Amino acid sequence: xxxxxxxxLILRRLSQQPAVAILGPRQVGKxxxxxxxxxxxADARFLDLEKEADRRQLVNADLYFARHRDRLVILDEVQxxxxxxxxxxxxxxxxxxxxxxLLLGSAxxxxxxxxxxxLAGRIAYLELTPFLLxxxxxxxxxxxxxxxxxxxxxxxxxxxxxxxxxxxxxxxRTDFIATFLARDLPQLGIGIPAETLxxxxxxxxxxxxQPFNASQLGIALGGVAHSTVGRYLDLLVDAMMLRRLPPYxxxxxxxxxxxxxxxxxxxGILHALxxxxxxxxxxxxxxxxxxxxxxxIEQILAAAPPLSASGFYRTAAGAELDxxxxxxxxxxxxxxxxxTAPKPTRGFWNACEDLxxxxxxxxxxxxxxxxxxxxxxxxxxCGLGTL
Numbered sequence: 001x002x003x004x005x006x007x008x009l010i011l012r013r014l015s016q017q018p019a020v021a022i023l024g025p026r027q028v029g030k031x032x033x034x035x036x037x038x039x040x041x042a043d044a045r046f047l048d049l050e051k052e053a054d055r056r057q058l059v060n061a062d063l064y065f066a067r068h069r070d071r072l073v074i075l076d077e078v079q080x081x082x083x084x085x086x087x088x089x090x091x092x093x094x095x096x097x098x099x100x101x102l103l104l105g106s107a108x109x110x111x112x113x114x115x116x117x118x119l120a121g122r123i124a125y126l127e128l129t130p131f132l133l134x135x136x137x138x139x140x141x142x143x144x145x146x147x148x149x150x151x152x153x154x155x156x157x158x159x160x161x162x163x164x165x166x167x168x169x170x171x172x173r174t175d176f177i178a179t180f181l182a183r184d185l186p187q188l189g190i191g192i193p194a195e196t197l198x199x200x201x202x203x204x205x206x207x208x209x210q211p212f213n214a215s216q217l218g219i220a221l222g223g224v225a226h227s228t229v230g231r232y233l234d235l236l237v238d239a240m241m242l243r244r245l246p247p248y249x250x251x252x253x254x255x256x257x258x259x260x261x262x263x264x265x266x267x268g269i270l271h272a273l274x275x276x277x278x279x280x281x282x283x284x285x286x287x288x289x290x291x292x293x294x295x296x297i298e299q300i301l302a303a304a305p306p307l308s309a310s311g312f313y314r315t316a317a318g319a320e321l322d323x324x325x326x327x328x329x330x331x332x333x334x335x336x337x338x339x340t341a342p343k344p345t346r347g348f349w350n351a352c353e354d355l356x357x358x359x360x361x362x363x364x365x366x367x368x369x370x371x372x373x374x375x376x377x378x379x380x381x382c383g384l385g386t387l
Contacts, residue, residue, distance in 0.1 A: 044073070156267075200229070243263045267298075339364055
Protein backbone atom coordinates (compact mmCIF):
# COMPACT_ATOMS: atom_id res chain seq x y z
CA UNK A 1 0.00 0.00 0.00
CA UNK A 2 1.47 3.37 -1.02
CA UNK A 3 1.73 6.05 1.63
CA UNK A 4 -0.62 9.00 1.14
CA UNK A 5 1.02 12.33 1.96
CA UNK A 6 -2.25 13.82 3.21
CA UNK A 7 -2.64 11.33 6.09
CA UNK A 8 -0.76 13.36 8.75
CA LEU A 9 -2.76 16.46 7.80
CA ILE A 10 -6.05 14.57 8.20
CA LEU A 11 -5.03 13.40 11.66
CA ARG A 12 -3.95 16.95 12.58
CA ARG A 13 -7.25 18.44 11.44
CA LEU A 14 -9.17 15.76 13.35
CA SER A 15 -7.30 16.85 16.48
CA GLN A 16 -8.49 20.42 15.88
CA GLN A 17 -12.02 20.26 14.44
CA PRO A 18 -15.20 18.32 15.29
CA ALA A 19 -15.62 17.32 11.63
CA VAL A 20 -13.29 16.86 8.68
CA ALA A 21 -14.42 16.34 5.07
CA ILE A 22 -12.20 14.56 2.56
CA LEU A 23 -13.20 15.47 -0.98
CA GLY A 24 -12.00 13.52 -4.00
CA PRO A 25 -13.24 11.91 -7.19
CA ARG A 26 -14.62 8.39 -7.26
CA GLN A 27 -12.11 5.54 -6.92
CA VAL A 28 -9.30 7.84 -5.77
CA GLY A 29 -8.73 5.94 -2.51
CA LYS A 30 -10.83 7.87 0.03
CA UNK A 31 -12.26 4.72 1.62
CA UNK A 32 -8.87 3.02 1.94
CA UNK A 33 -7.42 6.16 3.51
CA UNK A 34 -10.37 6.51 5.89
CA UNK A 35 -9.87 2.95 7.09
CA UNK A 36 -6.24 3.83 7.84
CA UNK A 37 -7.51 6.76 9.89
CA UNK A 38 -9.99 4.46 11.65
CA UNK A 39 -7.09 2.24 12.79
CA UNK A 40 -5.75 5.19 14.81
CA UNK A 41 -9.06 5.68 16.66
CA ALA A 42 -10.37 3.02 19.02
CA ASP A 43 -13.82 1.66 18.09
CA ALA A 44 -14.32 4.01 15.14
CA ARG A 45 -17.64 3.52 13.33
CA PHE A 46 -17.63 3.27 9.52
CA LEU A 47 -20.81 3.65 7.45
CA ASP A 48 -20.94 3.44 3.64
CA LEU A 49 -24.00 5.47 2.71
CA GLU A 50 -24.31 3.79 -0.67
CA LYS A 51 -25.25 0.59 1.19
CA GLU A 52 -28.89 0.23 2.21
CA ALA A 53 -27.98 -1.58 5.44
CA ASP A 54 -25.74 1.30 6.54
CA ARG A 55 -28.27 3.97 5.57
CA ARG A 56 -30.87 2.13 7.65
CA GLN A 57 -28.74 2.68 10.76
CA LEU A 58 -29.27 6.41 10.29
CA VAL A 59 -33.05 6.37 10.09
CA ASN A 60 -32.87 8.21 13.40
CA ALA A 61 -29.56 9.97 12.93
CA ASP A 62 -29.87 12.07 16.09
CA LEU A 63 -30.01 8.96 18.30
CA TYR A 64 -27.22 7.20 16.37
CA PHE A 65 -24.83 10.14 16.66
CA ALA A 66 -25.61 10.67 20.34
CA ARG A 67 -25.04 6.97 21.08
CA HIS A 68 -21.60 7.07 19.45
CA ARG A 69 -20.59 10.46 20.78
CA ASP A 70 -17.36 9.05 22.23
CA ARG A 71 -16.20 7.54 18.91
CA LEU A 72 -15.01 8.74 15.51
CA VAL A 73 -17.89 8.27 13.05
CA ILE A 74 -16.82 7.92 9.41
CA LEU A 75 -19.51 8.54 6.79
CA ASP A 76 -18.49 7.41 3.28
CA GLU A 77 -20.20 8.87 0.16
CA VAL A 78 -21.96 11.38 2.37
CA GLN A 79 -23.45 13.21 -0.62
CA UNK A 80 -25.83 10.23 -0.93
CA UNK A 81 -27.68 11.49 2.19
CA UNK A 82 -27.55 15.31 2.09
CA UNK A 83 -30.23 15.48 4.77
CA UNK A 84 -27.66 14.28 7.31
CA UNK A 85 -26.08 17.71 7.53
CA UNK A 86 -29.13 19.06 9.35
CA UNK A 87 -28.61 16.37 12.01
CA UNK A 88 -24.86 16.86 12.23
CA UNK A 89 -25.05 20.52 13.16
CA UNK A 90 -26.97 20.20 16.49
CA UNK A 91 -25.00 17.08 17.39
CA UNK A 92 -21.68 18.90 16.93
CA UNK A 93 -23.01 21.89 18.85
CA UNK A 94 -23.96 19.55 21.70
CA UNK A 95 -20.38 18.30 21.89
CA UNK A 96 -17.66 20.33 20.13
CA UNK A 97 -14.94 17.83 20.93
CA UNK A 98 -12.45 17.47 18.04
CA UNK A 99 -12.34 14.34 15.93
CA UNK A 100 -15.98 13.34 16.00
CA UNK A 101 -16.81 12.99 12.30
CA LEU A 102 -14.91 12.16 9.13
CA LEU A 103 -16.98 12.75 5.99
CA LEU A 104 -16.01 11.40 2.57
CA GLY A 105 -17.53 12.93 -0.55
CA SER A 106 -17.17 12.69 -4.32
CA ALA A 107 -18.72 15.96 -5.53
CA UNK A 108 -16.92 19.05 -4.29
CA UNK A 109 -19.34 21.75 -5.44
CA UNK A 110 -22.56 20.32 -4.05
CA UNK A 111 -20.95 18.99 -0.90
CA UNK A 112 -19.23 22.28 -0.12
CA UNK A 113 -22.50 24.14 -0.57
CA UNK A 114 -24.43 21.73 1.65
CA UNK A 115 -21.85 21.69 4.44
CA UNK A 116 -21.24 25.45 4.24
CA UNK A 117 -24.92 26.05 4.94
CA UNK A 118 -25.09 23.61 7.88
CA LEU A 119 -21.59 23.21 9.32
CA ALA A 120 -19.87 26.58 8.90
CA GLY A 121 -17.11 26.92 11.48
CA ARG A 122 -17.44 23.27 12.49
CA ILE A 123 -15.65 21.48 9.66
CA ALA A 124 -12.30 21.39 7.85
CA TYR A 125 -12.04 20.51 4.14
CA LEU A 126 -9.22 18.52 2.57
CA GLU A 127 -8.86 17.19 -0.97
CA LEU A 128 -7.49 13.75 -1.76
CA THR A 129 -5.92 13.72 -5.19
CA PRO A 130 -4.87 10.72 -7.25
CA PHE A 131 -1.36 9.49 -6.48
CA LEU A 132 1.30 12.20 -6.59
CA LEU A 133 4.93 12.01 -7.67
CA UNK A 134 6.14 12.58 -4.14
CA UNK A 135 4.07 9.59 -2.97
CA UNK A 136 5.34 7.08 -5.53
CA UNK A 137 8.92 8.41 -5.57
CA UNK A 138 9.70 8.70 -1.89
CA UNK A 139 13.04 7.12 -2.81
CA UNK A 140 15.01 8.96 -5.50
CA UNK A 141 16.53 5.82 -6.98
CA UNK A 142 17.31 4.74 -10.53
CA UNK A 143 13.73 3.65 -11.10
CA UNK A 144 12.28 7.07 -10.22
CA UNK A 145 12.08 8.23 -13.86
CA UNK A 146 10.30 5.04 -14.93
CA UNK A 147 7.78 5.39 -12.10
CA UNK A 148 7.22 9.06 -12.97
CA UNK A 149 6.58 8.17 -16.61
CA UNK A 150 4.19 5.42 -15.53
CA UNK A 151 2.30 7.87 -13.34
CA UNK A 152 2.14 10.40 -16.16
CA UNK A 153 0.88 7.82 -18.67
CA UNK A 154 -1.58 5.95 -16.44
CA UNK A 155 -2.58 8.74 -14.08
CA UNK A 156 -2.85 8.49 -10.33
CA UNK A 157 -6.07 6.57 -9.73
CA UNK A 158 -4.80 3.62 -7.66
CA UNK A 159 -6.24 0.79 -9.73
CA UNK A 160 -4.99 2.40 -12.94
CA UNK A 161 -1.48 3.18 -11.71
CA UNK A 162 -1.03 -0.19 -9.98
CA UNK A 163 -2.47 -2.28 -12.85
CA UNK A 164 -0.44 -5.25 -14.08
CA UNK A 165 0.37 -3.58 -17.39
CA UNK A 166 -0.56 -0.64 -19.61
CA UNK A 167 -3.34 -2.60 -21.32
CA UNK A 168 -5.02 -3.46 -18.02
CA UNK A 169 -4.62 0.15 -16.88
CA UNK A 170 -6.27 1.47 -20.04
CA UNK A 171 -9.14 -1.03 -19.67
CA UNK A 172 -9.76 0.16 -16.10
CA ARG A 173 -9.80 3.83 -17.12
CA THR A 174 -12.12 3.17 -20.04
CA ASP A 175 -14.54 1.36 -17.74
CA PHE A 176 -14.21 4.12 -15.15
CA ILE A 177 -15.18 6.80 -17.67
CA ALA A 178 -18.23 4.82 -18.80
CA THR A 179 -19.36 4.09 -15.24
CA PHE A 180 -18.76 7.65 -14.08
CA LEU A 181 -20.95 9.05 -16.85
CA ALA A 182 -23.68 6.41 -16.79
CA ARG A 183 -24.00 5.78 -13.05
CA ASP A 184 -22.05 8.14 -10.81
CA LEU A 185 -23.22 11.47 -12.24
CA PRO A 186 -26.91 10.44 -12.28
CA GLN A 187 -26.54 9.42 -8.62
CA LEU A 188 -25.45 13.00 -7.94
CA GLY A 189 -28.72 14.22 -9.45
CA ILE A 190 -27.28 15.17 -12.85
CA GLY A 191 -29.78 14.42 -15.60
CA ILE A 192 -27.71 15.32 -18.66
CA PRO A 193 -27.44 12.37 -21.09
CA ALA A 194 -24.20 10.42 -20.63
CA GLU A 195 -23.37 10.58 -24.34
CA THR A 196 -23.64 14.39 -24.33
CA LEU A 197 -21.19 14.68 -21.45
CA UNK A 198 -18.92 12.07 -23.02
CA UNK A 199 -18.66 14.17 -26.19
CA UNK A 200 -18.05 17.31 -24.17
CA UNK A 201 -15.38 15.60 -22.04
CA UNK A 202 -13.58 14.28 -25.12
CA UNK A 203 -13.65 17.74 -26.70
CA UNK A 204 -12.10 19.26 -23.60
CA UNK A 205 -9.43 16.54 -23.77
CA UNK A 206 -8.56 17.64 -27.31
CA UNK A 207 -8.42 21.24 -26.04
CA UNK A 208 -6.50 20.31 -22.88
CA UNK A 209 -4.44 23.22 -21.55
CA GLN A 210 -5.88 25.71 -24.02
CA PRO A 211 -8.18 28.71 -23.46
CA PHE A 212 -11.77 27.59 -22.96
CA ASN A 213 -14.06 28.80 -25.73
CA ALA A 214 -17.65 27.94 -24.76
CA SER A 215 -19.13 29.24 -28.01
CA GLN A 216 -16.78 27.13 -30.13
CA LEU A 217 -17.55 24.01 -28.12
CA GLY A 218 -21.28 24.74 -28.31
CA ILE A 219 -21.12 24.79 -32.11
CA ALA A 220 -19.18 21.50 -32.11
CA LEU A 221 -21.84 19.96 -29.87
CA GLY A 222 -24.54 20.79 -32.41
CA GLY A 223 -25.51 24.35 -31.59
CA VAL A 224 -25.62 24.17 -27.79
CA ALA A 225 -25.77 27.58 -26.09
CA HIS A 226 -22.53 28.79 -24.55
CA SER A 227 -24.28 29.03 -21.16
CA THR A 228 -25.15 25.32 -21.39
CA VAL A 229 -21.55 24.49 -22.25
CA GLY A 230 -20.51 26.49 -19.19
CA ARG A 231 -22.87 24.35 -17.09
CA TYR A 232 -21.26 21.17 -18.44
CA LEU A 233 -17.89 22.58 -17.45
CA ASP A 234 -19.13 23.43 -13.96
CA LEU A 235 -20.41 19.86 -13.49
CA LEU A 236 -17.09 18.22 -14.35
CA VAL A 237 -15.13 20.78 -12.34
CA ASP A 238 -17.35 20.05 -9.31
CA ALA A 239 -16.82 16.32 -9.87
CA MET A 240 -13.06 17.03 -9.81
CA MET A 241 -12.51 15.68 -13.31
CA LEU A 242 -11.61 19.01 -14.93
CA ARG A 243 -9.57 21.94 -13.63
CA ARG A 244 -10.47 25.47 -14.62
CA LEU A 245 -7.27 27.50 -14.26
CA PRO A 246 -8.03 31.22 -14.20
CA PRO A 247 -5.77 33.93 -15.59
CA TYR A 248 -3.58 35.48 -12.93
CA UNK A 249 -4.51 39.13 -12.63
CA UNK A 250 -1.84 41.54 -11.55
CA UNK A 251 -1.75 45.31 -11.71
CA UNK A 252 1.08 45.47 -14.25
CA UNK A 253 -0.42 47.81 -16.83
CA UNK A 254 -0.47 45.10 -19.50
CA UNK A 255 -3.22 43.70 -21.73
CA UNK A 256 -3.85 40.30 -20.16
CA UNK A 257 -5.52 37.20 -21.60
CA UNK A 258 -8.74 36.84 -19.58
CA UNK A 259 -10.09 33.46 -20.71
CA UNK A 260 -9.46 30.52 -18.33
CA UNK A 261 -7.62 27.40 -19.40
CA UNK A 262 -9.18 23.98 -18.85
CA UNK A 263 -7.26 20.80 -18.04
CA UNK A 264 -8.33 17.17 -17.56
CA UNK A 265 -7.04 16.82 -14.03
CA UNK A 266 -5.84 13.22 -14.16
CA UNK A 267 -3.37 12.58 -16.98
CA GLY A 268 -4.41 8.94 -17.27
CA ILE A 269 -8.04 9.91 -17.85
CA LEU A 270 -6.87 12.45 -20.45
CA HIS A 271 -4.94 9.75 -22.29
CA ALA A 272 -7.86 7.32 -22.14
CA LEU A 273 -10.19 9.95 -23.62
CA UNK A 274 -7.66 10.45 -26.44
CA UNK A 275 -6.97 6.73 -26.94
CA UNK A 276 -3.28 6.94 -25.97
CA UNK A 277 -2.31 3.54 -24.57
CA UNK A 278 1.47 3.51 -24.09
CA UNK A 279 4.39 5.84 -23.50
CA UNK A 280 5.71 5.68 -27.08
CA UNK A 281 2.33 6.77 -28.45
CA UNK A 282 2.12 9.52 -25.83
CA UNK A 283 5.53 10.97 -26.64
CA UNK A 284 4.66 10.99 -30.35
CA UNK A 285 1.23 12.59 -29.84
CA UNK A 286 0.69 16.33 -30.41
CA UNK A 287 -0.86 16.65 -26.95
CA UNK A 288 2.24 15.36 -25.13
CA UNK A 289 3.61 18.80 -24.17
CA UNK A 290 0.27 20.06 -22.85
CA UNK A 291 -0.38 16.72 -21.14
CA UNK A 292 2.95 17.07 -19.31
CA UNK A 293 2.05 20.65 -18.41
CA UNK A 294 -1.25 19.63 -16.85
CA UNK A 295 0.38 16.72 -15.03
CA UNK A 296 2.99 18.98 -13.43
CA ILE A 297 0.44 21.69 -12.58
CA GLU A 298 -1.52 19.11 -10.56
CA GLN A 299 1.65 18.16 -8.65
CA ILE A 300 2.41 21.80 -7.85
CA LEU A 301 -1.13 22.73 -6.77
CA ALA A 302 -1.40 19.65 -4.56
CA ALA A 303 1.70 20.79 -2.65
CA ALA A 304 0.77 24.50 -2.53
CA PRO A 305 0.05 26.10 0.86
CA PRO A 306 -3.65 26.47 1.74
CA LEU A 307 -5.33 29.62 0.41
CA SER A 308 -2.67 30.15 -2.25
CA ALA A 309 -3.83 32.20 -5.24
CA SER A 310 -3.05 30.46 -8.52
CA GLY A 311 -3.45 31.06 -12.24
CA PHE A 312 -1.57 31.36 -15.50
CA TYR A 313 -0.10 34.62 -16.77
CA ARG A 314 -0.22 35.66 -20.41
CA THR A 315 -0.18 39.08 -22.03
CA ALA A 316 -1.13 40.14 -25.54
CA ALA A 317 2.56 40.90 -26.11
CA GLY A 318 3.55 37.27 -25.44
CA ALA A 319 4.82 37.33 -21.86
CA GLU A 320 3.77 34.02 -20.32
CA LEU A 321 4.08 31.76 -17.29
CA ASP A 322 2.27 28.42 -17.17
CA UNK A 323 1.49 28.85 -13.47
CA UNK A 324 1.81 31.59 -10.87
CA UNK A 325 1.37 30.94 -7.15
CA UNK A 326 1.00 33.68 -4.58
CA UNK A 327 0.95 33.08 -0.85
CA UNK A 328 1.75 35.30 2.13
CA UNK A 329 2.94 38.07 -0.17
CA UNK A 330 5.37 35.79 -2.02
CA UNK A 331 4.95 35.24 -5.77
CA UNK A 332 6.43 32.19 -7.54
CA UNK A 333 6.30 31.47 -11.27
CA UNK A 334 6.52 28.14 -13.08
CA UNK A 335 7.30 27.29 -16.69
CA UNK A 336 6.81 23.64 -17.66
CA UNK A 337 8.79 22.05 -20.49
CA UNK A 338 8.81 18.49 -21.83
CA UNK A 339 12.48 18.68 -22.72
CA THR A 340 15.74 17.39 -21.25
CA ALA A 341 17.38 20.66 -22.34
CA PRO A 342 14.73 23.31 -21.64
CA LYS A 343 15.31 26.80 -22.95
CA PRO A 344 12.88 29.42 -21.61
CA THR A 345 11.54 31.86 -24.17
CA ARG A 346 11.78 35.64 -23.99
CA GLY A 347 8.12 35.56 -22.91
CA PHE A 348 9.11 33.69 -19.75
CA TRP A 349 11.71 36.28 -18.80
CA ASN A 350 9.33 39.14 -19.62
CA ALA A 351 6.63 37.59 -17.43
CA CYS A 352 9.05 37.20 -14.53
CA GLU A 353 9.97 40.87 -14.89
CA ASP A 354 6.33 42.00 -15.25
CA LEU A 355 5.29 40.20 -12.07
CA UNK A 356 8.43 40.78 -10.05
CA UNK A 357 8.45 37.12 -8.98
CA UNK A 358 10.38 36.22 -5.87
CA UNK A 359 11.34 32.91 -7.42
CA UNK A 360 10.79 31.11 -10.73
CA UNK A 361 11.22 27.50 -11.73
CA UNK A 362 11.46 25.72 -15.05
CA UNK A 363 10.12 22.20 -14.45
CA UNK A 364 11.47 19.64 -16.94
CA UNK A 365 12.52 15.95 -17.07
CA UNK A 366 16.18 16.83 -16.43
CA UNK A 367 18.71 14.70 -14.55
CA UNK A 368 19.39 17.27 -11.81
CA UNK A 369 18.61 20.83 -10.74
CA UNK A 370 20.67 23.75 -12.04
CA UNK A 371 20.37 27.57 -11.89
CA UNK A 372 19.55 29.89 -14.80
CA UNK A 373 19.69 33.13 -12.82
CA UNK A 374 19.85 34.29 -9.21
CA UNK A 375 16.18 33.53 -8.64
CA UNK A 376 15.47 31.10 -11.51
CA UNK A 377 16.20 27.39 -11.42
CA UNK A 378 15.59 24.37 -13.64
CA UNK A 379 14.26 21.52 -11.49
CA UNK A 380 13.17 17.92 -11.90
CA UNK A 381 9.50 17.01 -11.36
CA CYS A 382 10.52 14.85 -8.39
CA GLY A 383 11.84 17.96 -6.65
CA LEU A 384 8.45 19.68 -6.53
CA GLY A 385 7.50 18.27 -3.14
CA THR A 386 10.55 19.80 -1.47
CA LEU A 387 10.17 23.44 -2.62
